[in-house]
Amino acid sequence: MLLMSRMRSKLIAAGAVAACLLVAPVSQAQSVSANKNAARVNAAQVEAEFRGCESAGWCRFRIEAPDRLTQWLIRVRPDGVPRASGEDATSIAVRNRLNALLSNMIHQAKHIVLHDLHELDDGTFTATVTVTGVNLAADPILAELRERADRATR
Numbered sequence: 001m002l003l004m005s006r007m008r009s010k011l012i013a014a015g016a017v018a019a020c021l022l023v024a025p026v027s028q029a030q031s032v033s034a035n036k037n038a039a040r041v042n043a044a045q046v047e048a049e050f051r052g053c054e055s056a057g058w059c060r061f062r063i064e065a066p067d068r069l070t071q072w073l074i075r076v077r078p079d080g081v082p083r084a085s086g087e088d089a090t091s092i093a094v095r096n097r098l099n100a101l102l103s104n105m106i107h108q109a110k111h112i113v114l115h116d117l118h119e120l121d122d123g124t125f126t127a128t129v130t131v132t133g134v135n136l137a138a139d140p141i142l143a144e145l146r147e148r149a150d151r152a153t154r
Contacts, residue, residue: 049062050102055087058075058124061114063114075124075125082146082149090152093145097145110132115130
């Protein structure tokens with residue numbers, strides 16, 4: 001009886017592992033397929049859900065796929081925001097400001113829209129990001145950081 005109980009638990013564990021192995025490649029394939037489909041998204045206006053920014057100069061947004069059954073997570077470089085190259089002080093300041101602005105706006109139930117969304121050569125996207133109709137790049141602190149970044153490149 002004890003032997004059957006142990007055998008049953010091992011069989012269940014093996015089944016769980018097999019299920020995980022079967023699901024993982026499908027998830028990766030769906031992710032690759034979503035990225036290929038996302039590359040076809042060149043839209044004038046797309047509603048988006050903010051998912052965080054990185055110091056590399058891009059933010060993650062979740063958007064609805066054209067079939068409306070799935071959602072894609074894409075990396076967007078906001079127009080009018082300094083292009084960051086890494087972990088320098090300006091890049092970190094831009095990332096922190098974008099995260100603060102967009103996170104605060106989410107909590108206020110503001111409406112985020114990506115305008116003129118199109119793919120760049122590196123696989124990221126670019127778009128004008130507006131929150132309830134106001135261009136994100138119009139933020140005075142981001143404008144100051146853009147000027148600082150321009151002075152540093154001269």
